[in-house]
Amino acid sequence: MWESEALAQKYHKILTPLTHMRWPFRITVGLLSIIFLWSFFAFGWQYVWGLGVTGMGHPMSWTLYLVNFVFFIGISHAGTLISAILRITNAGWRTPITRAAEVVTVFALAAGPTNILFDLGRSEKFHWVAIHAQFKSPLLWDFTCIMTYFFTCVLFLYVLMIPDIALLRDRFPHRRWVYQLLSLGWTGTEKQQRILSKASAFLCIAVIPVAVSVHTVVSWVFGMQTQPMWHSTIFAPYFVAGAIYSGIAAIILVAAILRKVYHLEDYLQPIHFNNLGLLLLTMTLLWFYFTFAEYLTTLYGGGIEELAVFWTKVNGKYSPLFWLMVLFCFIIPFPILALKRFRTILGTSMVSVSVLIGMWLERYLIIIPTLSEPRLPYARGIYTPSWVEWSMLAGLSAGFVLALVLFTKFFPIISVWEMEKEAQEKTKLIRE
Numbered sequence: 477m478w479e480s481e482a483l484a485q486k487y488h489k490i491l492t493p494l495t496h497m498r499w500p501f502r503i504t505v506g507l508l509s510i511i512f513l514w515s516f517f518a519f520g521w522q523y524v525w526g527l528g529v530t531g532m533g534h535p536m537s538w539t540l541y542l543v544n545f546v547f548f549i550g551i552s553h554a555g556t557l558i559s560a561i562l563r564i565t566n567a568g569w570r571t572p573i574t575r576a577a578e579v580v581t582v583f584a585l586a587a588g589p590t591n592i593l594f595d596l597g598r599s600e601k602f603h604w605v606a607i608h609a610q611f612k613s614p615l616l617w618d619f620t621c622i623m624t625y626f627f628t629c630v631l632f633l634y635v636l637m638i639p640d641i642a643l644l645r646d647r648f649p650h651r652r653w654v655y656q657l658l659s660l661g662w663t664g665t666e667k668q669q670r671i672l673s674k675a676s677a678f679l680c681i682a683v684i685p686v687a688v689s690v691h692t693v694v695s696w697v698f699g700m701q702t703q704p705m706w707h708s709t710i711f712a713p714y715f716v717a718g719a720i721y722s723g724i725a726a727i728i729l730v731a732a733i734l735r736k737v738y739h740l741e742d743y744l745q746p747i748h749f750n751n752l753g754l755l756l757l758t759m760t761l762l763w764f765y766f767t768f769a770e771y772l773t774t775l776y777g778g779g780i781e782e783l784a785v786f787w788t789k790v791n792g793k794y795s796p797l798f799w800l801m802v803l804f805c806f807i808i809p810f811p812i813l814a815l816k817r818f819r820t821i822l823g824t825s826m827v828s829v830s831v832l833i834g835m836w837l838e839r840y841l842i843i844i845p846t847l848s849e850p851r852l853p854y855a856r857g858i859y860t861p862s863w864v865e866w867s868m869l870a871g872l873s874a875g876f877v878l879a880l881v882l883f884t885k886f887f888p889i890i891s892v893w894e895m896e897k898e899a900q901e902k903t904k905l906i907r908e
Contacts, residue, residue, distance in 0.1 A: 540866075635676060760831075
C-alpha cells in the first residue's frame, strides 16, 4: 500500500515549500506578476498600432521575437532530454534533479512559441498554420515538431508525478479535490507500479528523437534559405548542441536557486552540480568546435555575401556582441569547469549565468547580422529593439520564472517516490 504519512514525514523538507507562503514568496510573485502583466499592455499596444511600434522594418523582418523563440526552445531541449537519458542509463545521481529539469522543459516550451504570436501582425490568425497546412514549408515542420514535443513532455512530466500527486492527495485534505482527479486512483499497488515503469520507459525512449527533431527543424527554418551564413549543413547539429548547452545551464541555475531558497541541501548536493558541470564542460567544447567550424568554413570559402556578414560580426558593428558571446560561452566557462576545485555550486551557477547570456547573444548574432546585409543592393539594415520588444522579453521571462515558482507551491520539485525507491534499492544492496 501507499504509505503516504510515513513518506510525508520522511521527506518533509521536500513537501514544506507547498505549505509555507512567506513574505519573500509573496513579494516575488507580486513583482513577477507586475512585469508579466506589463507585457500584456505592450502586446495590446502593438496589436492596436501594428508592428511599426517595434524596431522591425525592411530588410529586418525577423528580429528580437525570433531570437527569443530560438533561445527558449533551446532551453527546453536539455531538461526532458537529459532526464530521459539519465533514466535510461540508470545514473544513480539523477533523482533529485530530473523533475526540475522536466519542469524547465515544459515551461520553456510554452514560452518559446509564444514569440511567434508576437511576431505576427494578426496574431489571431495563427491557427491558419494548421488549417491551411503546407508541408512543403519548414515552418509547418517546426510547428508540428514543437507541438509534438510539448505534449510528449507534458505527458512525461505528468506520468512521473502521479505517485507524488497521490501522496499530496492524502497529505493535504484541503487540496484533495485537485489531487484526487490528477492522481488517477493511484494506491501504489504492484500492478500500478508495473504500468508506471513500462510507461516511463516508453516515454524516455520516445522523447529523445522528438527532442532532437525539434531544434533540428528550427535550424532548417534558417538553413533551407539561401541567406548568407544561414544556408549551411552544419546548422542542425550546431543548433542541437547549442540548445543542450543552454538547457544544462538553465537546469543548474534553477537547481541552485531551489536549493538555496527551499533549503534542499540534503538532496541537491555538490556531486549533482559537479556532474552537471562536467556535462556543461563537454557542451562548452562542442559549442566551441561547431562555432569554429562555422566561421572557418565561411572565411575560407570566400563568398562575397558570406564575408560581408562574417566581417560585420567579427570586426564590424556587431563585433562587440560577437566577442562578448565568445567571452560568455567559452573564455569564462572553460577554465572554471575544467578545474574540479572551481566546479562547485557557486562556480557552476556563475558559469550557467554566463552561458545563458552568451547563448542569447549567439541567437541574436545568427539572425540580425544576416538580415542587415541583404544580397540585393538595398540600403543596409539598422535594427534597434523598441520598448515594446524589450517589454515582451521581460514579460515572457517573468512569466517563465513565475510558472516555476507557482509549480513549487502545488507539486514537489523533487520526486519523492523516486527518492524512496532509490533508498530502498540501496538498503537492499547493503543487506545482500
